[in-house]
Amino acid sequence: MNSFMSWVGGKKALREEVVRRFPLFYERYVEVFGGGGWVLFHKPPGNDFEVYNDFNGLLSNLYRCVRDKPDLLINSLKYVLNSREDFDRARLALRRKRTTDIQRAAWFYQIIRQSYAAALTSFASQPHDLWSDFPLIEQAHRRLADVVVENQDFGTLIRHYDRPVTFFYCDPPYHATEGYYQNIGEDGFKERDHIRLRDTLLSMEGKFLLSYNDDAFIRELYDAPGIRIEPVTRLNNIRQRYDPNCQFAELLIANYDMAERSHATTQINLFDYQKGEFDYAYVF
Numbered sequence: 001m002n003s004f005m006s007w008v009g010g011k012k013a014l015r016e017e018v019v020r021r022f023p024l025f026y027e028r029y030v031e032v033f034g035g036g037g038w039v040l041f042h043k044p045p046g047n048d049f050e051v052y053n054d055f056n057g058l059l060s061n062l063y064r065c066v067r068d069k070p071d072l073l074i075n076s077l078k079y080v081l082n083s084r085e086d087f088d089r090a091r092l093a094l095r096r097k098r099t100t101d102i103q104r105a106a107w108f109y110q111i112i113r114q115s116y117a118a119a120l121t122s123f124a125s126q127p128h129d130l131w132s133d134f135p136l137i138e139q140a141h142r143r144l145a146d147v148v149v150e151n152q153d154f155g156t157l158i159r160h161y162d163r164p165v166t167f168f169y170c171d172p173p174y175h176a177t178e179g180y181y182q183n184i185g186e187d188g189f190k191e192r193d194h195i196r197l198r199d200t201l202l203s204m205e206g207k208f209l210l211s212y213n214d215d216a217f218i219r220e221l222y223d224a225p226g227i228r229i230e231p232v233t234r235l236n237n238i239r240q241r242y243d244p245n246c247q248f249a250e251l252l253i254a255n256y257d258m259a260e261r262s263h264a265t266t267q268i269n270l271f272d273y274q275k276g277e278f279d280y281a282y283v284f
Contacts, residue, residue: 001143004066004136005112007036007059008119011171014211014250015042017232018169021258023207026167032154033171034059041143053150053157058094058108060151065105067144070137076106077130084123087114155200166206172197174213191217198222207256214249222253229253 003010011018015038027048031040034054054060065073080086090107093099113133116124150157158168173189198221201208212218214231222229230252252258 001041001139002136003036003038003041004133004140005036005062005109006117007112008117009171009174010036011038011211012036014232015039018209018211018252019043020261021209021230021252021254022261023167023209023256024260024264025165026207027165028161028163028167028206030157030161030166030168031171032157032168033173034063035171037063037140039169039171040147041140045143049148050146051148051150051157051161052144053152053154055151055153057151058104060149061101062105062108063144063149065102066137066140067147067149069102070141072102073105073109074134074137076102077109077134080106080110080130082114082128082130084125087111087123154197158200158204162204162206164205168201168204168206168208170197170201170208170210172210172212175215175218176213194218194221201255202227204255208254209258210251210253212251212253214251218251218253226255227253228256228258230258 003012018039019042022043028051029043029048030051030053031037032053034040034052037052040050040052052060052063054063080090087110090110093107094104094111110130111120113128113130114124116122152160154170154172161168172194175191175194194217201210202224210222219229232250232252233248257263
């Protein structure tokens with residue numbers, strides 16, 4: 001299924017590549033840098049314990065409201081105008097101290113939907129009917145019913161949930177592009193945070209899958225025993241308007257065999273077909 005929102009650095013174009021590299025077995029799934037949740041929503045729901053986290057408190061609040069109070073959120077969005085004046089009014093309203101969680105969620109969702117490239121800063125001047133989003137919000141509400149929503153620093157979150165049976169998917173701000181991300185910490189996401197994330201991941205008990213831009217600093221940072229790095233490409237969303245075939249180089253980094261899921265499927269062909277015999281596939 002699709003996410004109910006866009007977000008800077010969202011994984012809509014890469015979600016299938018990510019999910020098919022998930023490990024075969026885990027009991028806890030933790031999305032450390034949740035953002036638009038494209039991987040979480042694309043991931044088939046199962047019996048695993050699921051956690052969505054984002055350091056952006058407005059984003060975490062929006063997810064909680066979608067999960068717990070979708071009707072109130074939708075009612076607050078019904079009469080929103082697609083205008084620059086209404087967009088600027090919502091941005092100013094978010095600065096108020098005395099507001100309800102629903103008011104903050106509605107204003108924030110409006111800003112996401114009406115800003116250029118979901119960057120939260122400038123009005124996009126594009127027609128968008130928020131009513132068309134209501135079925136997506138209701139669908140997301142059902143998918144998030146049993147998902148824990150957190151608002152933690154990645155180090156605190158990982159230490160809290162780390163177990164041998166935990167699988168962490170991490171999609172941090174990409175190296176040297178941190179300025180595109182909003183509300184990711186008092187000082188932003190700095191080089192020391194990339195290093196701190198590496199140190200945290202390499203010391204964990206569980207498994208992790210990490211997506212990054214293909215960058216020399218990142219390749220060197222994760223050049224360590226037991227770490228696998230796989231280059232992948234996706235369409236470059238920013239440049240599609242000018243170059244429809246432009247590709248963006250990314251890295252998938254893990255502390256396990258990313259091909260283990262595909263290796264687990266074995267085709268058995270039975271020749272000399274006899275009565276009671278048939279062709280089938282085992283999935284171990």
